[in-house]
Amino acid sequence: MTEPKSANDEDGAERLKETRGPGRRLHGAIAHKLGTAILSGQYAPGDVLSGEVAFAEELKVSRSAYREAIQVLTAKGLVASRPKAGTRVLPRDRWNLLDPEVLAWAFAGEPDVEFVRDLFELRAIIEPAAARLAAQRRDKADLKVMKDALAGMRRHTLTTDAGRAADRDFHNAILQATRNHALVVLSASIGAAVHWTTQFKQRSRELPRNPIPDHVRVYDAIAAGEAEAAAEAMGVLVDLALEDTRSSMEN
Amino acid sequence: MTEPKSANDEDGAERLKETRGPGRRLHGAIAHKLGTAILSGQYAPGDVLSGEVAFAEELKVSRSAYREAIQVLTAKGLVASRPKAGTRVLPRDRWNLLDPEVLAWAFAGEPDVEFVRDLFELRAIIEPAAARLAAQRRDKADLKVMKDALAGMRRHTLTTDAGRAADRDFHNAILQATRNHALVVLSASIGAAVHWTTQFKQRSRELPRNPIPDHVRVYDAIAAGEAEAAAEAMGVLVDLALEDTRSSMEN
């Protein structure tokens, strides 16, 4: 028996260590644990977390580690803490949902259907506009990156991690080609969102449709410098992706 | 002389306390100090900050406070620290520029012209699309909030804080009416950005143009449920705002 003698006491601590690895610090693990708990609705907005000392010793960690984790959550707008009042979960609209890490926490459990819809709606706004700008501003280097990414998608298909990475690279390259730093940053968030949703998509079943032609159409329009065509092709692409995801979430 | 005896040593510490107030914790002040330093280019990506102990005692704060500040910066993607290697400033595209606090830091010093342009380009993408959705989904309560905000803008004008707050409320109400949580969250970032840019705008001179009619046009279209008209009116509004800001930044 390598198990701890008092399974009940060490329960929280054990679960914590599972999510620890190289480069993954202790406070990071705590933040992850609390973050997913909040995002999954285990703590509702307005709820107050049990005191610093109590929580720290329940998790078998020092107060410092716990506090640093709380600072992370505070920085992402999930909680706020004041003396005497305790640490409260903030209302949802204060949450930094576009933060890649928060996004990851949101999709750690069962993803919220509503939120996925919202995310796709955001993609449907951003990406066609980005494609339009990319068609106007891309240079040869951008096109090469996109082309390579397309090749990667063809080679690996979206059922593999490598394939999904290539997909992300493709969308990333488009954002990059807009020469707009704000959009590039958004790409990190949207990329993460796409990653989680497509991964979710894979869970239920194989894709019935080949996504490559849609991507090629977008690429061709951008390469030709046809802004409106690029925007339209990207709009179609996002719509189809939404359809696929929706249908796979319903059953 | 109320100055400290050893001006040199306490320099950093003094500057720190200036930014401290009620609700503003020590580590928050440190994060603000370092955040603005990074955003202003005082530390370039790749630079390594002087060690934990050294920095902490230079600022006359405990290592714990310093560490908590670093965790905040880490959470926002500005820095990363590893044993032996030290704490390094990450490349710009890892920065969470859409985080309201990061945005505030970015505009704490002289705003970067390029970045302002990018931000307006993002507004020009998001807000018309948001207006389109709002026209389709708004209810009576949404319209009332917008109407009140418009009244507030008329009463106070954009030269006052109250007027700018009303402006923000108006744009916020539109985002809210989209019923899209992801967009609402973005509004926090964009709202902050608009706040900083308009504040910057005021610095140089009075506004030559009355912004109210543009806003009324948007409101009317949304109230009438005319999606395309709302999108177009909002597009005009953002374009004009960009023009105003651009002209005031050039001199």
Next chain:
DNA sequence: CTCCTTATTTACTCCGACATATTATTCCTG
């Protein structure tokens, strides 16, 4: 000479106890 292994050193990481500051609550006074 090059590459891999090992040792060392350096800086972050985590700890826990102590002192302080803040504020929600309570209770007292007018």
Next chain:
DNA sequence: CAGGAATAATATGTCGGAGTAAATAAGGAG
């Protein structure tokens, strides 16, 4: 009953030391 002062609860800030991970340098094998 209302307002304000005392109280208690809780987070905030401090300190210094032990632990740990990783970059660099030294040493050995091929």
